[in-house]
Structure formats: structure tokens, C-alpha cells
Amino acid sequence: MRLQDKVAIITGGGSGMGRTAALIFAGHGAKVVVAEFSEAAGRETVDLVEAAGGTASFVRADVSSEVDAKSMVDHAISTYGRLDVLYNNAGIMPEADHSVIDTDVAVWDQVMAVNVRGIFLGCKYAIPHMAEQGSGSIINIASFVALVGCSVPQDAYTASKGALLALTRSLAVQFGPKGIRTNAICPGPIETPMLMDWLLKDEAAKQLRLARNPTGRFGKPEEIVNMAVYLASDESRFTNGAQLVVDGGISVNYF
Numbered sequence: 001m002r003l004q005d006k007v008a009i010i011t012g013g014g015s016g017m018g019r020t021a022a023l024i025f026a027g028h029g030a031k032v033v034v035a036e037f038s039e040a041a042g043r044e045t046v047d048l049v050e051a052a053g054g055t056a057s058f059v060r061a062d063v064s065s066e067v068d069a070k071s072m073v074d075h076a077i078s079t080y081g082r083l084d085v086l087y088n089n090a091g092i093m094p095e096a097d098h099s100v101i102d103t104d105v106a107v108w109d110q111v112m113a114v115n116v117r118g119i120f121l122g123c124k125y126a127i128p129h130m131a132e133q134g135s136g137s138i139i140n141i142a143s144f145v146a147l148v149g150c151s152v153p154q155d156a157y158t159a160s161k162g163a164l165l166a167l168t169r170s171l172a173v174q175f176g177p178k179g180i181r182t183n184a185i186c187p188g189p190i191e192t193p194m195l196m197d198w199l200l201k202d203e204a205a206k207q208l209r210l211a212r213n214p215t216g217r218f219g220k221p222e223e224i225v226n227m228a229v230y231l232a233s234d235e236s237r238f239t240n241g242a243q244l245v246v247d248g249g250i251s252v253n254y255f
């Protein structure tokens with residue numbers, strides 16, 4: 001029970017790594033707030049957590065909306081009385097996001113609204129509660145594409161994840177003195193609906209990614225969530241401002 005009684009908001013908890021995180025966090029004793037854009041998916045995650053004997057509740061939230069971000073944090077405080085972990089997992093990777101030379105402004109803005117503004121807003125409302133408690137852990141999910149260039153571009157997504165890393169460092173320095181640690185995880189390609197739905201339609205892109213990874217496979221959601229459990233727990237009390245790469249070695253592969 002590495003997270004006993006910790007209250008954790010997990011954004012995008014209705015699918016992929018967010019759903020796995022809700023299940024694993026609750027399994028370690030956390031009280032989980034599943035904050036999710038899709039009500040059906042979020043409620044299904046809560047049902048799965050409860051069926052496994054854990055504690056969770058649902059709040060509908062579009063992380064890019066300031067009203068929703070505030071109500072997500074208010075929900076955690078009114079339901080469980082405190083907030084220990086903000087797990088900024090929600091993110092989007094639209095198919096229409098390509099190179100800067102052929103990406104519409106609307107697509108760029110949509111990606112930035114969810115992937116960057118969403119993190120800003122969650123932090124804006126969570127940090128004052130954490131500061132009052134004198135403790136908290138913010139976990140920002142970036143990507144290995146924030147660290148390396150990609151010849152099959154998704155430039156809005158890449159830029160959004162790079163922005164997260166810079167914001168992580170700034171928050172770590174600002175709020176570390178108040179007992180709030182802020183860290184980022186850079187996952188490699190992981191077997192979730194986000195990636196698999198896309199690669200299903202593009203076998204060449206799938207094989208390219210598999211060939212570049214020294215492990216020869218995609219990661220499993222729990223292989224990222226295991227790192228997040230460490231960051232959410234007190235085991236990581238001296239880890240602040242880090243960008244932890246969990247990618248099977250794809251980002252250090254020269255040839």
C-alpha cells in the first residue's frame with residue numbers, strides 16, 4: 001500500500017494509461033478522482049475500481065476549461081477533504097496534426113488547449129490547496145517526442161509536450177519550498193487506444209516505431225503507471241523537477 005489514503009486526481013482517467021493508473025493507484029490505497037471528458041468512460045473506470053475493492057469517484061471535466069478545472073479540484077476537496085496528487089494525464093494527438101507547413105491553426109490551438117492549457121489550469125487550482133497542506137505531488141505526462149525530432153511529424157503535439165517539460169521545471173522551483181514536487185514522465189510508444197487506433201491504419205508507421213525501439217515492442221500502460229506510483233508516493237520525496245524517460249530506449253537509439 002504505497003499510496004495509502006492519498007487523494008489523487010487523474011485526468012483522462014477513462015482510457016489507456018489514465019484508466020490503468022486509477023486501478024493501480026486505488027490498489028495501493030489511494031482515493032482516486034477520475035476526471036474525464038467522456039462521462040461514460042470515466043464512470044466505467046470508477047465502476048472497475050470499486051469492483052476491485054478500491055475507492056474512486058467521477059467528475060466530468062474538460063481539462064481545457066477553466067470552470068471544469070476548478071470544479072475538478074473542488075470535487076476532490078469536497079469528497080475526500082484534501083488533495084495529494086494531481087496526475088495530469090489527459091492529452092490528445094489528432095490525426096490532422098502534421099508538419100507546421102500543413103497543420104491548420106485550429107488543430108494547433110486544439111492540441112495546445114488540451115495538452116498545455118489543461119495542465120496550467122489543473123495546477124492553477126490544485127497548487128493553492130497543496131500549498132496550504134504543505135505537501136503535494138504533480139505528475140505531468142509528456143512524451144519521448146519532446147526530447148527527439150521525428151521525421152513523421154506531429155508538430156503541435158511535440159511542441160505541447162516540450163512546453164510541459166519547461167512548465168514542470170518552473171513549478172518545481174517555485175513550489176518545491178512549499179512541499180510540492182512537480183515531475184514529468186516521458187513515455188515512449190505505449191499500447192493504448194491513442195496510439196493503437198492510429199497505428200492500426202498505418203502499418204508502416206507501426207513497423208518504423210517497433211524497429212527503432214531496442215526492446216522491439218511497445219510499452220504497456222502499467223510500465224508508465226509504475227513510475228507514476230513512485231512519483232505519487234513519499235518514496236520520491238527528493239525527486240523534484242525531473243523528466244523521467246520510460247521508453248524502452250527509443251530516445252537514445254542512434255542507429
Ligand SMILES: NC(=O)c1ccc[n+]([C@@H]2O[C@H](COP(=O)([O-])OP(=O)(O)OC[C@H]3O[C@@H](n4cnc5c(N)ncnc54)[C@H](O)[C@@H]3O)[C@@H](O)[C@H]2O)c1
Nearest residue numbers: 012014015016017037062063090091143189190192194195
Ligand atoms: N500512448 C502513447 O504511446 C503515449 C506516448 C507518450 C505520451 N502519451 C501521453 O499519455 C497520456 C495518456 O495517453 P493514452 O495513450 O492513455 O491516451 P487515451 O487516448 O487512451 O486516453 C486519453 C484520455 O483522455 C481523455 N481526454 C481527452 N481530452 C480530454 C479533455 N479535454 N479533458 C479531459 N479528458 C480528456 C480521453 O477521453 C481519454 O479517456 C496523454 O497525455 C498522451 O499524450 C501517450
